[in-house]
Amino acid sequence: MTEQRIGIIDIGSNSIRLAVYERTANGAHRVIDGGKRPARLSGEIDEQGRIRSEKIDELIGILNHYRLICAHHRTGRIRAVATAAIRNATNRDEVVERLLNETGLAVEVLSGEEEARFGYLGMINTIDIREGFLIDIGGGSTEISLFRDRTLVQSVSFPFGCVNMTRAFQDDSGMLADDDLSVLEHAISKALDQEPWLSWTPGLPLIGVGGTVRALGKLDQAATRYAFPLTHNYAISSSNADAIFDQLRTMPLDKRRKVPGLSKDRADVIVIGMAILRVIYRKLRSTHYLICGAGLRDGLFFDTRFTNQSRLDDVLGYSVRNLSLLHPEAPQPHLMQVNRLSMQLYESLKKQASLPARTEVWLDAASSLFRIGASIDYLQYAKHTFYLIVNSNLNGLTHREIVLIAAIASFKSKSRFRQQVAEYRELLDEADIEIVAQLGMLLQLAVALDRSETQSIGRLAISVSQGTLKLDALTCSGPLDVERAEVDELSKDFRKIWQLTPILHSPYIV
Numbered sequence: 432m433t434e435q436r437i438g439i440i441d442i443g444s445n446s447i448r449l450a451v452y453e454r455t456a457n458g459a460h461r462v463i464d465g466g467k468r469p470a471r472l473s474g475e476i477d478e479q480g481r482i483r484s485e486k487i488d489e490l491i492g493i494l495n496h497y498r499l500i501c502a503h504h505r506t507g508r509i510r511a512v513a514t515a516a517i518r519n520a521t522n523r524d525e526v527v528e529r530l531l532n533e534t535g536l537a538v539e540v541l542s543g544e545e546e547a548r549f550g551y552l553g554m555i556n557t558i559d560i561r562e563g564f565l566i567d568i569g570g571g572s573t574e575i576s577l578f579r580d581r582t583l584v585q586s587v588s589f590p591f592g593c594v595n596m597t598r599a600f601q602d603d604s605g606m607l608a609d610d611d612l613s614v615l616e617h618a619i620s621k622a623l624d625q626e627p628w629l630s631w632t633p634g635l636p637l638i639g640v641g642g643t644v645r646a647l648g649k650l651d652q653a654a655t656r657y658a659f660p661l662t663h664n665y666a667i668s669s670s671n672a673d674a675i676f677d678q679l680r681t682m683p684l685d686k687r688r689k690v691p692g693l694s695k696d697r698a699d700v701i702v703i704g705m706a707i708l709r710v711i712y713r714k715l716r717s718t719h720y721l722i723c724g725a726g727l728r729d730g731l732f733f734d735t736r737f738t739n740q741s742r743l744d745d746v747l748g749y750s751v752r753n754l755s756l757l758h759p760e761a762p763q764p765h766l767m768q769v770n771r772l773s774m775q776l777y778e779s780l781k782k783q784a785s786l787p788a789r790t791e792v793w794l795d796a797a798s799s800l801f802r803i804g805a806s807i808d809y810l811q812y813a814k815h816t817f818y819l820i821v822n823s824n825l826n827g828l829t830h831r832e833i834v835l836i837a838a839i840a841s842f843k844s845k846s847r848f849r850q851q852v853a854e855y856r857e858l859l860d861e862a863d864i865e866i867v868a869q870l871g872m873l874l875q876l877a878v879a880l881d882r883s884e885t886q887s888i889g890r891l892a893i894s895v896s897q898g899t900l901k902l903d904a905l906t907c908s909g910p911l912d913v914e915r916a917e918v919d920e921l922s923k924d925f926r927k928i929w930q931l932t933p934i935l936h937s938p939y940i941v
Contacts, residue, residue, distance in 0.1 A: 436463070437735055438501035438509040439728045440494065442538065444473040444516035444570025445594050445642060445700065447490070449497045450728045451504050452736070459756035460736070464500060468493045469696050472516030473571035473594035480521035487526055494534040510735055512539045514546050514727075515571030519590060543588020546727065547574035550640050551583050553729030556743045557750075558664055559827035563636040564715050567726065568643040568704050570594035575711065577632065581742075587626050591619065593643055593704035600703060605684025607702050612680075615703070619710045633716035636666075640726035643704030646697045648722035650675050653692030658855045659830040663724030669712060672720055676705045747827030751796050754803065754823050761802035765884040772877035772891065773798035777870075779893040780900075780929070784869055793832065794870045796825075797839035801874060804841070817841040817851055831858045835867060842871020844924070872928045879917035880935070887911055888937075895931060904937035911937045 441448045451464040470493075475486040494511070501509050517526055518540050530538050541549070550567045555578065565576040569592045576586035600611045607615075623629055639647070648662035651671050679687055680702050688698040712720070733741045743749050755766065777786075777794050804815030820837035828836070834855045838848050845868050852859060880888055880902070889906035902918070904911060918935045926932050 435508075436501075436504050436506040437732065438497070438504075438506040439731050439735070440497055440509065440511035440536070441728050441731070442472075442490070442494075442511065442513040442517060443470065443727075444514060444572065444592055446470050446570075446696075447493050447497075448728060449500065450732070451501060451506060452732050453504075454736070455756070457756050457759055459753050460732075461753075461757060464504060466497060466500065470516075471570065471594055473592060474598050476516070476520065476595075480519070482516065482520045482522060482526055487529055490526075491530065491533045494530060494536055498534060498536065508735070509536060510539070510731060511536045512541050512549075512727075512731060514541055515543075515569055515588075515590065515592060518542070519571060543572060543574060544586055546572070547576045547586035547588060548583065549727050549730035549734060550574060551576050551578060551586070551730065552733050552741055553725040553727060553731075554638055554640055554723045555581055555583075556733055556741075556746060557725040557729065557824075557826040558638065558721070558723055559746045560636070560638070560721075563638050563721070564632075564717060565638045565640065565723075566644070566708065566711060567639070567641045568593055568707055569641055570700075573707060573711075575626075575629065575715075577628070577635075579632075585628055587629075589622055591622070591707065593700040593707065596707065597700045597703040601699075605682075605687060605699055605702070607680050607706065612706060615706055616710050619707055620714065623711065623714045629714055630716070634718055635715070636719055636721045637712055637715060637717040638721045638723050639708070640723045642697060643701065643708060644720065644722050645724065646693060646701050647672060647675065647705060647708070647720070649692040649694075650679075650690070651692075653690075658857050659834070661724070661830060661833075662722045663824075663826075664829060665722045667720040667722065669717075669719065672705070672709065672712075676702070676709060679705070745827075747792070747796065747825075750824065750826040751799050754820075754825060755799055758803035758806040758819065760805045760809075762884060764886055765881055766799060766802065768881045768886045768888075769801070769874070769877045770795065770798040772880050772888070773874050775891060775893060776873045776877060780873070780895075783895065784929075786866065786869065789832075790866060790870060793836050793839055794873065796828075797836045797870065798874050798877060800836070801840040801878070813841040813843060821855075831863075834858055835863060838867045839870045839874060842867060842874065868928050872925050875921060876918065876925060876933055879921050880914050882917040883913045885909065887914070898931060900925075900929070900931040900933040902933060902935045904935065907937050911935060 435454045437452045439450045447468045447470045449466040450462050453463045454460055475483050517523055527538050551565055554565055562579045567574045571592045573589045577584045600615050601607050645662055648665050651667050688695045803819050804812035807815040817837045825833055887908045888904045892903040892905055894901045915935045918933050922932050
């Protein structure tokens with residue numbers, strides 16, 4: 432039983448997208464449906480700056496289709512927004528009125544600043560980063576924002592994008608001549624000069640949202656045969672981006688459509704989009720590109736759902752809680768007990784193992800998610816937990832950290848771990864194997880300490896003495912026979928990794 436569903440429709444200059452968000456009865460959020468239709472509205476402007484009537488008819492048809500999908504899902508609200516193409520059209524009011532009359536949707540026409548703010552909100556709630564520049568190259572506009580200490584400082588919207596600039600500079604074969612590239616770069620650079628603050632803070636990453644940078648990420652991953660199937664939070668060097676640009680610019684359009692990693696509906700505008708991106712990167716004197724898979728629609732969702740506090744303070748914490756609530760088969764009291772005991776064990780043993788500080792974050796997440804695989808099959812939940820973590824939207828982490836947390840949450844043995852991560856091996860180093868084994872075994876011990884899932888252990892005193900890990904249950908609500916048997920069974924494997932034999936004592940055990 433769902434409490435509420437929200438439909439978000441983004442009428443962009445290049446495409447029209449739908450995302451249907453669901454809030455489940457226990458408070459988790461997820462996307463349950465979506466759609467994407469090419470629009471190229473920025474390429475359908477006549478000499479008077481009007482969107483052509485036949486294009487409006489096409490837009491109405493798409494919106495009515497999306498409205499039916501939302502009705503099928505019984506959405507409580509549909510929020511539809513339009514960006515640069517409709518914003519800049521001379522018949523903007525007529526378009527909005529027709530859309531209202533013929534679809535029933537009151538479309539919000541976002542200003543450039545609003546568009547930048549929602550894009551920032553989508554990014555800052557899904558990537559754990561303190562400062563940088565954010566760029567969104569759309570079909571008819573480009574937004575650039577500066578954020579410091581996770582707070583939006585300044586933003587600007589320029590009236591050029593990958594569609595309207597492709598129309599102006601690229602020939603019919605899809606080629607961009609040297610002279611045209613020079614003129615394009617000069618025009619963009621001149622526009623950027625009107626905003627001097629863009630050059631005041633060099634040395635920051637350039638985070639990109641939108642189709643152009645997502646396409647760049649997929650192209651780079653295809654070229655390097657990258658192991659992890661996710662572009663969100665993926666870093667690209669300027670040299671790699673330049674090499675991809677140079678390769679694509681020399682290709683006619685028919686060949687470009689066959690390039691691995693590049694979708695056919697992006698092939699005709701990717702070169703101009705990347706040309707814009709590169710000029711801005713150089714102007715900002717950025718360190719590298721970072722791809723963000725979230726964007727405007729995600730920002731609109733957060734703004735709609737969390738009206739009073741739309742910016743998250745803890746990206747990873749929210750994401751872990753949300754993923755756990757999406758797979759609620761494991762009792763929450765048991766998960767909380769295992770998490771508490773895991774972190775207490777970590778605190779007691781971290782100095783002995785010289786564990787890096789970030790490992791605390793990994794164990795915290797893994798000990799909250801270790802049972803989500805039971806939503807598929809309890810008997811093999813560890814295997815399914817690994818798969819779900821690797822293939823879910825776990826935000827606030829690098830790709831390497833996602834794999835490590837999945838491995839910790841599902842750890843059984845080093846040999847099994849090596850098999851699990853074989854396809855992601857290039858992301859890991861040899862030291863990661865030992866860290867996963869140590870943290871995975873701490874988690875297994877914490878699970879054993881609540882094997883009856885009754886949270887019997889209250890206060891637990893932990894001490895190390897002469898190769899023994901003493902676990903004294905100072906307070907407990909009943910006999911710990913099951914827990915003691917589980918700890919004894921685990922002790923041999925635990926000793927192999929930690930060189931300590933765990934022994935559980937309680938007032939009920941003589």
